Amino acid sequence: MLEEGEKMNRNILITGAKMVLPTGIVSGDLRITDGVISEISTQSNIEPNDGELIHDATGLHLLPGIIDPQVHFRDPGQPEKEDLYTGSRAAASGGVTSFLDMPNNVPSQTTLDSMYDKLETASKKCVTNYGFFIGATESNVEELQKAVGTPGSPIAIPGICGIKIFMGSSTGDLLVNESNALKTIFDNTAGLIAVHAEDETRMIERKKIIEGRTDMAAHAEWRDDET
Numbered sequence: 001m002l003e004e005g006e007k008m009n010r011n012i013l014i015t016g017a018k019m020v021l022p023t024g025i026v027s028g029d030l031r032i033t034d035g036v037i038s039e040i041s042t043q044s045n046i047e048p049n050d051g052e053l054i055h056d057a058t059g060l061h062l063l064p065g066i067i068d069p070q071v072h073f074r075d076p077g078q079p080e081k082e083d084l085y086t087g088s089r090a091a092a093s094g095g096v097t098s099f100l101d102m103p104n105n106v107p108s109q110t111t112l113d114s115m116y117d118k119l120e121t122a123s124k125k126c127v128t129n130y131g132f133f134i135g136a137t138e139s140n141v142e143e144l145q146k147a148v149g150t151p152g153s154p155i156a157i158p159g160i161c162g163i164k165i166f167m168g169s170s171t172g173d174l175l176v177n178e179s180n181a182l183k184t185i186f187d188n189t190a191g192l193i194a195v196h197a198e199d200e201t202r203m204i205e206r207k208k209i210i211e212g213r214t215d216m217a218a219h220a221e222w223r224d225d226e227t
Contacts, residue, residue, distance in 0.1 A: 013053070
């Protein structure tokens with residue numbers, strides 16, 4: 001942990017690592033200057049600069065930062081489970097440097113105002129890069145358009161990565177499983193749409209078979225592959 005007022009050294013030399021590159025895994029050195037990769041050598045011959053933090057990574061793998069496109073950091077609404085600070089710290093500890101968070105919070109994130117509130121919270125709490133989906137309902141097309149635009153006039157708001165549709169029940173009114181409502185969203189909004197595709201009718205029927213159970217396997221049996 002950094003002490004209060006202490007700044008992270010953004011000049012780093014990593015030596016002897018097994019670097020995962022587009023062409024394969026090769027051993028070598030990698031230099032980071034002011035937080036950006038500035039030099040890669042497969043000859044393990046980069047000389048240290050004054051003030052650089054040096055990591056000997058001999059025998060270790062060095063990968064690019066991982067992007068996790070689906071996380072559920074329970075912020076806002078359920079910080080006792082996780083929030084944007086603890087979730088992003090856990091992600092960073094595992095090599096995940098960017099994440100995309102889902103909108104089924106408490107309350108559900110279905111308006112542009114709620115997205116701005118979440119982005120403001122993230123700017124104060126997150127230790128990694130982040131993006132957030134706005135949740136679709138059967139009646140919030142105008143809010144979706146405020147966030148991502150229309151097919152003829154797309155909008156790119158930093159931090160808002162797209163629309164999330166839940167075809168199976170989730171938090172609040174995050175359920176869109178009627179064909180006309182789905183068509184309205186797809187026809188009238190821009191950008192990326194991610195779909196949680198489940199058969200709501202089958203899911204409701206199958207819930208009876210796990211009634212009273214609290215074991216982890218119950219969830220997989222209820223929401224099986226066919227569902």
